Amino acid sequence: MKPVNRSVIWVLILIAIVALSGCINGNQAPSNTLEIKGSDTLVQLVSDMAEAYMMEHPEADISVTGGGSGCGIAALINGEVDIADASRRIEEGELEKASERGIEIWEFVIARDGLCIIVHPSNPVRNLTLDEVGAIYRGEITNWKEVGGEDMKITLYGRQSTSGTYEFMREHVLKGDYSPDMLNMEGNKAIVDGVKVDKSGIGYIGIGYLRDGVKPLNIASKKGSAYVSPLDQEAVEDGRYPLTRPLYQYTNGMPVVGSLAYNFLKFELSDKGENITRRAGYYPPNTEDKANNDEKFRMIEKKIR
Amino acid sequence: MNKRSWEGVKDRFIAFFFAANGILTIIILIGIFIFLAYIGLQAFHEISIREFFFGKEWNPTAYGEPKWGILSLVTGTIYIAVISLLIAIPLGVASAIYIAELASPFIREVLKPAIEMIAAIPSVVLGLIGLLIVAPFVAEIFNLPNGLNALTASILVAIMALPTIISISEDVISAIPESYREASLALGATRWQTIKGVILPAASSGIVAASMLGLGRVVGETMVVLMVAGNSRAFPTSILDPVRPITSTIAIEIKEVVQGDLHFQALFALGFVLFLMTFAINLASDIFLTWRQGVR
Numbered sequence: 001m002k003p004v005n006r007s008v009i010w011v012l013i014l015i016a017i018v019a020l021s022g023c024i025n026g027n028q029a030p031s032n033t034l035e036i037k038g039s040d041t042l043v044q045l046v047s048d049m050a051e052a053y054m055m056e057h058p059e060a061d062i063s064v065t066g067g068g069s070g071c072g073i074a075a076l077i078n079g080e081v082d083i084a085d086a087s088r089r090i091e092e093g094e095l096e097k098a099s100e101r102g103i104e105i106w107e108f109v110i111a112r113d114g115l116c117i118i119v120h121p122s123n124p125v126r127n128l129t130l131d132e133v134g135a136i137y138r139g140e141i142t143n144w145k146e147v148g149g150e151d152m153k154i155t156l157y158g159r160q161s162t163s164g165t166y167e168f169m170r171e172h173v174l175k176g177d178y179s180p181d182m183l184n185m186e187g188n189k190a191i192v193d194g195v196k197v198d199k200s201g202i203g204y205i206g207i208g209y210l211r212d213g214v215k216p217l218n219i220a221s222k223k224g225s226a227y228v229s230p231l232d233q234e235a236v237e238d239g240r241y242p243l244t245r246p247l248y249q250y251t252n253g254m255p256v257v258g259s260l261a262y263n264f265l266k267f268e269l270s271d272k273g274e275n276i277t278r279r280a281g282y283y284p285p286n287t288e289d290k291a292n293n294d295e296k297f298r299m300i301e302k303k304i305r
Numbered sequence: 306m307n308k309r310s311w312e313g314v315k316d317r318f319i320a321f322f323f324a325a326n327g328i329l330t331i332i333i334l335i336g337i338f339i340f341l342a343y344i345g346l347q348a349f350h351e352i353s354i355r356e357f358f359f360g361k362e363w364n365p366t367a368y369g370e371p372k373w374g375i376l377s378l379v380t381g382t383i384y385i386a387v388i389s390l391l392i393a394i395p396l397g398v399a400s401a402i403y404i405a406e407l408a409s410p411f412i413r414e415v416l417k418p419a420i421e422m423i424a425a426i427p428s429v430v431l432g433l434i435g436l437l438i439v440a441p442f443v444a445e446i447f448n449l450p451n452g453l454n455a456l457t458a459s460i461l462v463a464i465m466a467l468p469t470i471i472s473i474s475e476d477v478i479s480a481i482p483e484s485y486r487e488a489s490l491a492l493g494a495t496r497w498q499t500i501k502g503v504i505l506p507a508a509s510s511g512i513v514a515a516s517m518l519g520l521g522r523v524v525g526e527t528m529v530v531l532m533v534a535g536n537s538r539a540f541p542t543s544i545l546d547p548v549r550p551i552t553s554t555i556a557i558e559i560k561e562v563v564q565g566d567l568h569f570q571a572l573f574a575l576g577f578v579l580f581l582m583t584f585a586i587n588l589a590s591d592i593f594l595t596w597r598q599g600v601r
Binding site: 049067068070071074078094097129153155160161162170174175176177178180181182183184185186193194197198199200201 | 561564
């Protein structure tokens, strides 16, 4: 049975090689590679940022992938990525799971989004209150005529449960479960594509995905208050548009001064980064977000000196 | 002398190598089975078996209480399986009969590889075609606001099952001895009567086996259904309702779960159910094939 022993040895050698190469990669990772994963709403913006950063620092290697906020945070907790993008805040349960695994979560707000409620351009409805949007997605309002439109059944387009936008809507607008009839689409773009050809459709997307062919609705925080368009930059920045939300990045542990994660975050929040944010259709962090970020950076910088 | 003993060692080594590969396949299969069962069954510490198999609602990340019922997911899978087989079997068997019985040798040589090329289309490409062409077409015909539903998904999945069904059925029909046809024709039967009365009955169990293999492909298909089936959680009541089959549920949700979570375990339980379904289908097709050979 000599061949058996030999093949066992070969298998062991192969396993050792694979394991070793894993170690080598693991050791090199912090120096000049950065894995970023998460929110589909953020993936285009953060890719633009990474591209601009790598133009300036050709030695850096930053990879950005989507999949959804929940997906990014799960990957961060599983230790698979360095930064998680999220279009919603990390949840209590996720923080617990992270601390169980010895992962310390740091939060930064890198941009603000005016979440858009979109419909087909031929739809006569132009304004909705937040309550109406909630009732539509909970499945309580099922016909457009109930909100001043034509007599037509409403087709709901929404995201999958991995999406931060899905959860943001549920926490802040629906305050209940989505109608089971909602179509669960792969990403913001799939919702835009769906609503574009569906006269009865309604969808929600990050403002960076707004395109010709769909119409964003004006939203009022409650009955009687003013309807505000997400395209009104001032209104989004001062919070009069009711669906503004911070867009987050979470890091695994404190990003130490001089590390790529630290430099990249600094870059995203610089004037240059803000320009990229605006060009991608999003808004820079507001004063409060900036104060929070600055405090984190002060802590980081103090700890090292 | 020395050389000869070296040859002997080499021979034995090669024989061992092939045997090891055969055994490895079985070990992998059993390994997957144990792995799925081990993680999946842990989910039942917290989820009642009754809720899992008979609950209509699957919503592990619900706003309120999470729901773990797989009935609507299984129904979605069954819808797509049944409709796509209803489309693929008649088409597939008719093509197989044409290729084996009626086509001229030249056409046969062109058609056979062409049909096998269908299997080479990546499913994501089929999904795109579905989104851009089939879904709007189905929406138009049935006057629906959109075409993301079970029927659209089934049409596309049927296309994926066609090569399997056609090539196996064609092999089976070609394998029917020439004497059967000659006997039938000699009795004055027409070609159609021969096909209907002699060829089809003789090939029936092989055709069933081919359909079963196609079914296995259909049930496991993920990408196309993820793209065009609509994926809504509601229990489907018509073939024009959007459905969320088991495969797309796993593909969507596995991305957000933390390893070792209840949700993670539940998805493995779901995967285990799917594995049992496809395993049973493949086993059945295998039994049919052997039974056919036993008869002949």
